[in-house]
Amino acid sequence: xxxxxxxxxxxxxxxxxxxxxxxxxxxxxxxxxxxxxxxxxxxxxxxxxxxxxxxxxxxxxxxxxxxxxxxxxxxxxxxxxxxxxxxxxxxxxxxxxxxxxxxxxxxxxxxxxxxxxxxxxxxxxxxxxxxxxxxxxxxxxxxxxxxxxxxxxxxxxxxxxxxxxxxxxxxxxxxxxxxxxxxxxxxxxxxxxxxxxxxxxxxxxxxxxxxxxxxxxxxxxxxxxxxxxxxxxxxxxxxxxxxxxxxxxxxxxxxxxxxxxxxxxxxxxxxxxxxxxxxxxxxxxxxxxxxxxxxxxxxxxxxxxxxxxxxxxxxxxxxxxxxxxxxxxxxxxxxxxxxxxxxxxxxxxxxxxxxxxxxxxxxxxxxxxxxxxxxxxxxxxxxxxxxxxxxxxxxxxxxxxxxxxxxxxxxxxxxxxxxxxxxxxxxxxxxxxxxxxxxxxxxxx
Ligand code: TRP
Numbered sequence: 256x257x258x259x260x261x262x263x264x265x266x267x268x269x270x271x272x273x274x275x276x277x278x279x280x281x282x283x284x285x286x287x288x289x290x291x292x293x294x295x296x297x298x299x300x301x302x303x304x305x306x307x308x309x310x311x312x313x314x315x316x317x318x319x320x321x322x323x324x325x326x327x328x329x330x331x332x333x334x335x336x337x338x339x340x341x342x343x344x345x346x347x348x349x350x351x352x353x354x355x356x357x358x359x360x361x362x363x364x365x366x367x368x369x370x371x372x373x374x375x376x377x378x379x380x381x382x383x384x385x386x387x388x389x390x391x392x393x394x395x396x397x398x399x400x401x402x403x404x405x406x407x408x409x410x411x412x413x414x415x416x417x418x419x420x421x422x423x424x425x426x427x428x429x430x431x432x433x434x435x436x437x438x439x440x441x442x443x444x445x446x447x448x449x450x451x452x453x454x455x456x457x458x459x460x461x462x463x464x465x466x467x468x469x470x471x472x473x474x475x476x477x478x479x480x481x482x483x484x485x486x487x488x489x490x491x492x493x494x495x496x497x498x499x500x501x502x503x504x505x506x507x508x509x510x511x512x513x514x515x516x517x518x519x520x521x522x523x524x525x526x527x528x529x530x531x532x533x534x535x536x537x538x539x540x541x542x543x544x545x546x547x548x549x550x551x552x553x554x555x556x557x558x559x560x561x562x563x564x565x566x567x568x569x570x571x572x573x574x575x576x577x578x579x580x581x582x583x584x585x586x587x588x589x590x591x592x593x594x595x596x597x598x599x600x601x602x603x604x605x606x607x608x609x610x611x612x613x614x615x616x617x618x619x620x621x622x623x624x625x626x627x628x629x630x631x632x633x634x635x636x637x638x639x640x641x642x643x644x645x646x647x648x649x650x651x652x653x654x655x656x657x658x659x660x661x662x663x664x665x666x667x668x669x670x671x672x673x674x675x676x677x678x679x680x681x682x683x684x685x686x687x688x689x690x691x692x693x694x695x696x697x698x699x700x
Contacts, residue, residue, distance in 0.1 A: 258323060259416060261494050264504070269426055271316070271482075271491055271508050273572030276429060278360055279480040280515040281436075281566065282541050283634075285523040287476050289534035291469045294459035297520065299473035301513065307688060308477045309509040310680045311646045312488060314653045316501055317665040319492025325583035326486030329493065334656055342648040343584065345641050346486035350580040352637035353485070355607035356630045357577065358409070361570040362401030362612075363542060366391060368563035376546050377556035384546040385532075388539055393616035402608045405567075409574040410601040413582055414594045429572075432565035433515070435558065440521040442552050449525035455534060456524045470692045475639035480512055484642035484649070487576040490583050500667050502677075522548070538630060578604070647689045654682030 261267040288296050322329035327343030334340075370376040380387040392398055443449060463469055478484045492501075523544050527534050530547045534540070545562070549555035581600045586593060614621060614629030623632040653662045659678055660669070668674035694700045 259494055260496055264495075264500075267491065267495055268504055268507065269429070270572070270576070271488060271504070272429060272511050273569070274482045274487055274491065274576035275480065275508055275512040275573075276432070276515045277569045277573030278357060278364070278566075279476075279482075279573070280512065281519040281523075282360055282538070283479060284476060284516040284519055285544075286535075286537050286540040287472055288456070288520060289524075289527070289540055290537065291466075291472050292460055292463040293455040293524070293534065294457055295461060295463040296469055296473055297456060297517075298459050299464075299469060300476050300516075303474050303477040303688075304481065304509060304513055306680065307474070307646070307685045308481045308483060309506060310677055311650055311685055312481055312483055312509060313501055313505040313666050313677065314649050314681055315483060315486070315488045315646070316492035316495070316505060317667075318649060318653065319486075319489035320495045320497070320501070321665045323493050325493065325587055326489055326580055327584050328587060329486075329489060330652070334652060337656070339648065339652055339656070342645055342652075343486060345645050345648075346484070346489075347581050347584060349485045349637040349641040349645070350487070350577050351604055351607060352633045352641070353479075354409075354574060354577040354601075354604045356611045356633050357570070357574055358402045358406045358604065358608045359398065359611045359630065360538070361405040361567065361574065362398055362403075363388075363392065364563055364566050364570060365401045365405055366398070367542070367546070368560065368567060371549075371556060371560035371563055374556065376559065377550070379546075379550060384550075385539075385543045388542050392539070392612075393619070395613070395616055398612045398615070399609055402612055403605060405570070405574070406601050406605045406608070408571055409578055410597050412571060412575045413578045413597040413601070416593065428565050428568040431561070432569050433518075435562050435565060436515070436518045436522060438558070439548065439562070440518055443522045443525040443529075443548060446525055446529035446548075446551070448529040451528035452524035452526065453521075455528065456520050467695045467698070471639050471696045474643055474689070474692050475635075478642035478646060479638040480516060481509065482573070482576060484645035485577070486580050486645065489649075490579050491576060493583075502667060502671065502673070643689050643693070647686055650681045650685045650689075654678065654686065 318329055318333065322332045324332055326346040327340050330340040330343055367376065382390060482488055523541055524534065526544045526548045530544065532544055536543065546559065549559035552558055578597060578601055582593065582597045585591060585600065586596045610618070611630045611633065619628060621629055623629065624635055627635060662678055663669045663674045666677065668677055691700060
């Protein structure tokens with residue numbers, strides 16, 4: 256059977272942007288920035304997106320397009336007889352870890368959507384938004400039912416095939432989400448005490464840089480937000496026709512993704528300070544901040560309804576790209592149908608998601624890594640360790656195993672003035688930075 260292909264270059268762009276923009280920009284960006292002191296984190300994050308993220312995004316997509324295979328198959332094809340294909344198994348492992356908590360958080364968003372649909376979040380519930388949210392996530396099976404619902408939607412899109420399912424879902428709702436966020440940003444800025452939030456986000460407190468955790472947090476956020484290092488972008492790249500041009504496409508994806516993160520910050524942090532919420536509330540941060548914004552806004556209930564609808568769609572266009580990674584691999588090696596593969600993989604992730612969800616209730620005492628609950632532990636291993644290692648491996652493949660001319664050809668940079676800069680980054684700058692951040696975290700530097 257011929258491999259599936261994107262309908263148009265725009266189809267690929269939308270799907271890749273859809274993959275990048277999701278809960279990572281709004282939910283994860285806000286709480287990680289909040290935990291890491293705001294301004295200094297934002298600067299590091301932007302720096303890493305620019306000097307590591309975007310160049311490696313180009314690298315990752317080009318590996319997929321050149322090899323026309325899944326995460327494991329691509330490395331076997333391009334570097335036969337080397338252990339490079341192990342990168343693919345790291346990617347598959349991080350897909351399982353990430354989607355199992357991603358589906359839980361997306362399930363929370365669906366619960367919010369439901370509460371705006373039936374009007375019960377138009378005004379503060381008796382327990383307040385924070386209390387209502389706390390009750391919901393600590394319930395044993397309510398949030399799990401929403402996780403299941405989200406996972407089923409993800410599976411249905413993935414099993415309906417590359418073109419029809421994924422391209423379509425992205426065309427309408429990305430612009431809509433951007434529009435709502437811009438409106439929300441203006442509103443949030445008009446709140447009393449907004450300037451405190453802007454100061455938090457845009458005035459770096461440089462002493463935060465003496466904590467080695469901030470570097471790995473910013474690196475992990477850059478990878479997570481750009482969908483980088485897992486092989487999701489590689490797999491999407493493998494459905495590209497050869498004639499598409501990559502550098503402008505990947506720069507566009509990087510800019511769009513960063514725009515969504517920064518605008519989310521401008522929405523969330525003024526409100527965090529205006530409503531007296533602790534910026535280091537962790538994963539619940541946006542879920543306790545946003546409803547307070549909507550409550551204060553004229554027609555806020557309607558805005559909340561549309562916002563959560565768009566957020567769910569943005570999450571779906573991201574979750575399908577994660578499920579696509581193991582699906583593409585297992586379809587090829589087992590020869591299963593797309594239907595069977597995506598259903599089986601999605602179901603396993605759902606079962607892992609049950610543990611994540613219980614981690615906010617009956618299993619809240621389970622802290623596998625340090626002080627972290629189940630979600631934070633899985634997120635830490637996947638986003639802060641596996642994804643950067645995946646990116647490192649891809650950079651080493653293209654920077655060292657390929658000849659320079661081959662690398663430039665694979666990325667459509669052969670006759671481009673930025674070709675040599677890109678190659679130097681991929682060969683030297685990005686690997687050295689990633690290794691330094693790891694060594695620094697372990698305490699060696
Ligand atoms: N980038 C997405 C977000 O910000 C999440 C995501 C999709 C992802 N595909 C990925 C993260 C691959 C890491 C790897 O919500």
